[in-house]
Amino acid sequence: MEEVRKAADENRRELVLSGQNISKVIEKNGLDEELYQLTCLNFLSISKTCLAQLSPNLGNLVNLTNLVLHNNQLTAVPKEVQALTKLKFFDVSNNQIEEMPSAIVHLPDLESLNVSVNKLSSFPPVNEMKSLHIFNIAHNNLQALPEGIFDPSLVHLSQILAGNNEVEHLPSNVTDLPHLNMLDLSQNKLKEAPAELSECPKLKELNLKGNKFSDRRFGKLVEQCATKSVKEYLSNILKKERAKNPDTKKGKGKSKEKKKDSKTENDEVEFLTNAIDVLHFPDEGGLMVALTPAVMSVRPYIVCCIVRDVDLQKTPNSFKQFITLQTKLHDTLCDKRQAATIATHDLSSVKGPLKFDAKFPPHLMIIPLSKQKEVTGEKLVEDLIKEAEHLRKEKKRSTVSGIHKYLDLLKDKMQYPCLVDSSGVVISFPPITNSNNTKISKETTSILIEVTSSTNLDVCKKVCDELLVKMLEMGLGKDSTDEASVSSGPKSLTVEQVKVTDEEGNLRVVYPSRTDLNKPGITINRNYE
Known part of the structure; x- marks a missing residue:
């Protein structure tokens, strides 16, 4: 493949293979094996092709920090991906992958993982992915979120995109993620949402649309309102639940304190018109x-x-x-x-x-x-x-x-x-x-x-x-x-x-x-x- 040979001759750090012409070459001769000898690469993108298989030699590309493989025909990711220990960005979206290797969770520096639009029905436990910031697993066949997704040690995880799956349950320990600011579980099979969602400290974008919630009033609110209103509704439910439990007086005290602060802020607004x-x-x-x-x-x-x-x-x-x-x-x-x-x-x-x-x-x-x-x-x-x-x-x-x-x-x-x-x-x-x-x-x-x-x-x-x-x-x-x-x-x-x-x-x-x-x-x- 000419592009691969040119990258080798010029000792390039970046290689992009995309489009119909590349796809025709891959369909006729397969992916050029010389690509796996370009060990200096730190950015590799292969997209919009008929590529259906990757060689285990992918593990040779140990200097990759960005690997983009979206919009192909891949059915699997080789376990040798775990050798790419410098990888920070991995996009394998829009393929035909039915199972991800457990090795994927052993990438110590991985910050962004996009496996959306595939055929995944499960995903390996993710609690070891300590550097993960963004996790996109939307448009798959998941019936449950990956094990360990709300582990408190995932201190960098800020975005979970899991819309258009078949998820039936969202655990209450979602609050354990200290920096979660975006959670998308739209178009799933949720019937309830944990009231504890209201206490996610950084959550600013919550999308639960397209689920059939048992609480019809909540369901309508989800479809019509912003994150703030949804969290307020869940907060009121949480207060009522805790009011029935004598062990949650501390929570009630916080509630009163919050109301007091709110009143003070409103009083100040009356006097200031900026x-x-x-x-x-x-x-x-x-x-x-x-x-x-x-x-x-x-x-x-x-x-x-x-x-x-x-x-x-x-x-x-x-x-x-x-x-x-x-x-x-x-x-x-x-x-x-x-x-x-x-x-x-x-x-x-x-x-x-x-x-x-x-x-x-x-x-x-x-x-x-x-x-x-x-x-x-x-x-x-x-x-x-x-x-x-x-x-x-x-x-x-x-x-x-x-x-x-x-x-x-x-x-x-x-x-x-x-x-x-x-x-x-x-x-x-x-x-x-x-x-x-x-x-x-x-x-x-x-x-x-x-x-x-x-x-x-x-x-x-x-x-x-x-x-x-x-x-x-x-x-x-x-x-x-x-x-x-x-x-x-x-x-x-x-x-x-x-x-x-x-x-x-x-x-x-x-x-x-x-x-x-x-x-x-x-x-x-x-x-x-």
């Missing part, structure tokens, strides 16, 4: 960001939103204060960019839809902020490292300065994360810089905010929440018309939702959602409620 207007993602023309498989092992978390009707010239210092605000958040909440990175873009210069991707350093081209010349990611990082070392020697320090510590986030990375517009232009290279092409100015009226992280999604939302609240307090919205009202009058900010999906269009996150921006003293007006 408001954020959240515009629902528009049916036409809404900005979409698609995550590629390549970026999942590098920097997998991103949230975006659009702030409209901004006035950065409201006072002589408005623009400068906004830039200073971002710097301050980078130093504090973002932990010197270690936890997250903020980028702001002039929306008028952004060509959507966008793609959050990862590129090899020599192939990532960007015009850095305040520069005019395009450079590679490789050159940019090299120059920053030299600058850091020069400053260290100049100041006679044993370590580099704080502004360069975030360079460690790219250390040993084969690919660098980047946000790319529809024309292929890189507009952001987190955590390093965003592009001069989309930089904001005093004349900017609509801002695209981008927050990315290599650690978790919650920190992205927390940073974005804080940035929007501070923008509101600074009076950068439409309602404060002069310098006097900026300091004393009511303020308003208009924020439009942006959706982040995977490459197949499955929703990853929409921001701000109903559970975001819930700050005391600020009224949140949502035009879709």
Whole structure:
């Protein structure tokens, strides 16, 4: 196969085989066995082909971090997959697989596993998959979720997508997952939902639609309402259950305390009229960001939103204060960019839809902020490292300065994360810089905010929440018309939702959602409620 030979000759780290022409070659001659000798590969994608079988020699590709095998005709995954100990992203969706080898759970670094749209009736116990963040097993034939799926040791597991199966029972220990924020069990055979779901600490997206619940009122609520309302209904049931049990007084006490706090917050809202207007993602023309498989092992978390009707010239210092605000958040909440990175873009210069991707350093081209010349990611990082070392020697320090510590986030990375517009232009290279092409100015009226992280999604939302609240307090919205009202009058900010999906269009996150921006003293007006 020409593509395989070329990859071998050029010692490539990435190989993509996809489409009708590749499929014809595989149908005629099978998959080229030389592929399994490309031990330098860290990204391999074979998709949309007639490929029905993988050789046990797959285990030779020990440097793979991303393995994408979706939309083929595979009937099995060889047990030798367990040799791929560096694997972080594995997508074997849209195949004909009836059983997964138990070896799949012995991949220590696996963060994202997609086995959706297959013929699985069971799955090996997953409690050993300590690094797992995202588990997609939707559109199979499961009658029960995998054993160990709610083991409290799965501290990173944030998304379970198990819709369109035949699951009949959801255990109450779902609350044991400390960072579960998305649970999709739509179109299954559930008749009851455990009331303990209301106590999942991070759960923000719960989809139970398409199940025939015995409690018809609950069933209607599930079909019509948002996660918050469903959790409140389950919470009331849980309170009643505990009220009958004298051993749950502690829970009752918490309930009263919560009501008291709620009342206090409502009282504060009556006196403060600052408001954020959240515009629902528009049916036409809404900005979409698609995550590629390549970026999942590098920097997998991103949230975006659009702030409209901004006035950065409201006072002589408005623009400068906004830039200073971002710097301050980078130093504090973002932990010197270690936890997250903020980028702001002039929306008028952004060509959507966008793609959050990862590129090899020599192939990532960007015009850095305040520069005019395009450079590679490789050159940019090299120059920053030299600058850091020069400053260290100049100041006679044993370590580099704080502004360069975030360079460690790219250390040993084969690919660098980047946000790319529809024309292929890189507009952001987190955590390093965003592009001069989309930089904001005093004349900017609509801002695209981008927050990315290599650690978790919650920190992205927390940073974005804080940035929007501070923008509101600074009076950068439409309602404060002069310098006097900026300091004393009511303020308003208009924020439009942006959706982040995977490459197949499955929703990853929409921001701000109903559970975001819930700050005391600020009224949140949502035009879709």
